[in-house]
Amino acid sequence: MxxxxxxxxxxxxxxxxxxxxxxxxxxxxxxxxxxxxxxxxxxxxxxxxxxxxxxxxxxxxxxxxxxxxxxxxxxxxxxxxxxxxxxxxxxxxxxxxxxxxxxxxxxxxxxxxxxxxxxxxxxxxxxxxxxxxxxxxxxxxxxxxxxxxxxxxxxxxMTTPQLHYIVRSLNTEGTPHAYGTPTEQGYYEKFGAAFKAALRGKKPSGSLTVDCANGVGGPKLRELIKYLPPKEEGLEIHVVNENVIKPESLNVDCGADFVKTNQRAPPSSKVGPNDRCCSLDGDADRVVFYFKDSNNSFHLLDGDRIATLVASFLGDLVRQAGLADSITIGVVQTAYANGAATQYVEKTLKLKVDCTPTGVKYLHHAAEMLSIGVYFEANGHGTVIFSQDTLDSIAKHEPSSPGQKEALAVLVAVINLINQAVGDALSDMLLVEVVLAHKNWGPQEWLGTYTDLPNRLSKVVVDDRRKFQATDAERRLVKPEGIQKKIDEEVAKVRQGRSFARASGTEDAVRVYAEAATRTEADDLARKVSELVKTFGGPGAA
CATH class of the missing domain: 3.40.120.10 (Alpha-D-Glucose-1,6-Bisphosphate, subunit A, domain 3)
Structure with a gap:
């Protein structure tokens, strides 16, 4: 047979x-x-x-x-x-x-x-x-x-998040927790309507230039724009790098990874000072924002910045809606999050921060444990997850003033605007625009919330990455023996120093991250920790 x-x-x-x-x-x-x-x-x-x-x-x-x-x-x-x-x-x-x-x-x-x-x-x-x-x-x-x-x-x-949306919508169809109509058009209708409702008549200032990495996000964004309010009332979007006819141009000199890694705008960028820009990646599940100031200096607004912006806005809405007693907001980060971002969340926003190992699945799982869990990797991949209890509390809440009613309406619209199934560049992009419109901020005000500590990421090729074993969300090495003590000694020599080394998940290499009060100290710390990795990870090392 x-x-x-x-x-x-x-x-x-x-x-x-x-x-x-x-x-x-x-x-x-x-x-x-x-x-x-x-x-x-x-x-x-x-x-x-x-x-x-x-x-x-x-x-x-x-x-x-x-x-x-x-x-x-x-x-x-x-x-x-x-x-x-x-x-x-x-x-x-x-x-x-x-x-x-x-x-x-x-x-x-x-x-x-x-x-x-x-x-x-x-x-x-x-x-x-x-x-x-x-x-x-x-x-x-x-x-x-x-x-x-x-x-x-x-x-x-499809974009990756559209497929995730369709899977969730198919499986929840006809239930009390129906997510949306399980079609591509249903995706545009859901997020387009939520964007309009979340703006509540406020208009983002200026325009947004979106680099689509010559990937699937280009044609899908063009389609989504048809479901957004007209640019006179809503957001004016300029779509660039959308050549899907030449697949060999995908992610080449453009896209979120190019911008994040090279710390500069794509060479094709033609925008003026303080114009808001963002870049998607090839399957449109991550996004980073950036702009050039009047001195032509480049400023990146990455996943850390998106997380702090969104957490601050959700915190405001929860308080203004009279829900602060029943709902807590937490931010989930990895060790790669800038120390200044962590401090801003804890000290200024007074929100809880959880740290997980690198990888979206760890962040997503930790966010699911919170009433409202905000997570973004520094590379721009992330979303916000609302627990079922939280959604029920919001649905049942009776506002006791016009101000509470208004905040509640915006909160409900924002929940609908967020793709809770997975990080979604198009949905996250619209969410950022809603927050900036409500705060009446441009990119300069957003950048001004805190100053990133200078940092350096290095890669050290080793014989066997398995020699390097970490604990504490990959922030401390337990093997090789003695290396962590040496790293701690180097960190203690610089102001606001922090450094960790972790084995790569994909190649025989160890990634070293270092940050400090000045660029020179951060570079120096990264160099010294990299030397330690070479010494402890070389041939014959335990």
């Missing part, structure tokens, strides 16, 4: 000598070695859906901010969140099975381990970004899904 699982795996054999790992961003590498992985991810998605009693699971084909020749795939859980960790391991194992028979056998093993009925319904939604390899890799995913007998909804080109 024919085995459709083995047949699908045989159609897309695994290349020799490639080892795959499902990381924070799913599988991501050169597109030409991903065919076998895509087919097997289709099998995993079908199993995951059956385990969830036929709920929709998402498969997104994207490599986000990576160069055009790369691609990748990540799976999306029923509420739009990222794949559960145990299933990351299963995905990694099946991706590395050598033969079609091994793949089929492991597929059966997973089904039996979790008591999955393979004749029950499986439903999977698939989306992809604009990379040239997308159509081929989509076919590989579809082969896996068909072999597993899944019902398929192919959404074509």
């Amino acid at each position: 024919a085995d459709p699982i083995a047949e699908a795996a045989a159609k897309h054999p695994a290349p020799e000598g490639v080892v795959y790992t499902y990381g924070t961003a799913g599988f991501r590498t050169k597109a030409q070695v991903l065919d076998s992985v895509m087919t097997r991810c289709g099998l995993i998605a079908a199993l995951r859906s059956r385990l969830h009693k036929g709920k929709w699971i998402g498969v997104m084909i994207t490599a986000s901010h990576n160069p055009p020749e790369d691609n990748g795939v990540k799976l999306v859980e029923p509420l739009g969140n990222m794949l559960q960790e145990e299933w990351e391991v299963l995905s990694t194992t099946i991706a590395n099975k050598p033969s079609p028979e091994d793949v089929s056998k492991y597929y059966q093993e997973i089904a039996s381990k979790f008591s999955i009925d393979l004749s029950s319904p499986a439903r999977v939604v698939v989306g992809r970004d604009t990379r040239a390899s997308g159509p081929r890799l989509l076919d590989c995913v579809l082969d896996g899904l068909k072999a597993a007998g899944a019902e398929i909804k192919d959404c074509g080109f």
